[in-house]
Structures are given as structure tokens and as C-alpha cells.
Amino acid sequence: MGETVSTVFSILLLLLMFAIAIIWIMKEQKESKKMNKIYSVISISRVTSVLDISRTTGLAATETRELINKLIEKAKTNRDFRIMRNAYIDHQHDKVILDPKAVNNVFDRAVDSIVGGLFPKKEKRLDWTCSYCQTLNRARLYNCHNCGAGKPAPK
Numbered sequence: 374m375g376e377t378v379s380t381v382f383s384i385l386l387l388l389l390m391f392a393i394a395i396i397w398i399m400k401e402q403k404e405s406k407k408m409n410k411i412y413s414v415i416s417i418s419r420v421t422s423v424l425d426i427s428r429t430t431g432l433a434a435t436e437t438r439e440l441i442n443k444l445i446e447k448a449k450t451n452r453d454f455r456i457m458r459n460a461y462i463d464h465q466h467d468k469v470i471l472d473p474k475a476v477n478n479v480f481d482r483a484v485d486s487i488v489g490g491l492f493p494k495k496e497k498r499l500d501w502t503c504s505y506c507q508t509l510n511r512a513r514l515y516n517c518h519n520c521g522a523g524k525p526a527p528k
Contacts, residue, residue, distance in 0.1 A: 415471075421470070460472060505522045
């Protein structure tokens, strides 16, 4: 009897630890998603006002500030967030101040050109319109699916 209770207790303890681990992982993923959203707003849209970033992402201003600070910390070790390297929040104007050298330094350009040469980006093929029957065809087709005419040569 005592052995059964001990086994059941051990199983319940393992299940509890497993549930805690899953909750922690889900929390980390959620936070990472929010940080990526903030990074996109800053890097693509070039929005630097904390309130504008907050409005765009739908996050509270305090949470936005906390996540921006985490992004700045992450940028010190992660090349994916390099635009945030040496950035800081100007609390007087409530803006993110980016370091222009962090984005466009010689080392980063050299690494990008080497990586780009080793792993070139695939050229996106576009759908094309048949010059004879004006049917829109998928990029992978070499002949028109409607009339059979050949795909025109790229310009």
C-alpha cells in the first residue's frame, strides 16, 4: 500500500514538473513573439516613439519598455537584433535611440556578404501572363495552361 502511494505521488510530482515546464516554455514563446513584433516595428517601420510602438503592437507602454530593454540586452549577443545594438531608451522624450553604427558597420557588412555568397537567396519566381490569350499562369509553368503557348523569356 505504501509503495503504491509513493509511486502515485512520484507520478503526480513528475506531471506537475512537466506542466510547469510547458507553462514556462509557452510564456517564453509568447514573450519572444512580442519582442519580434516590437523589433519589426522599429526596424521596418522605423517607429522609435515608445508610445507609437505600444499602439502599433497593442501592448501596454510599460510592457513595451520592458521588452525593448530585453531586446537591447539580446542584441549584445544575437546578430538577428543588431539594429538594437547600443540602443537605449531616452526616458525624457520616451523614444528608442538607435546607434547608426550598429546597423552599418564594416564587420557586419563583411559577414553579410560572406553569408550571402555562401547561401544566396532564392529568386522569387512571379506568375506570368500569356501574351497570346492573356491567361494568368503559375510561375512554375513553362507553357500556358489555357492555349499551350510558351512562357516568354525574362526581360
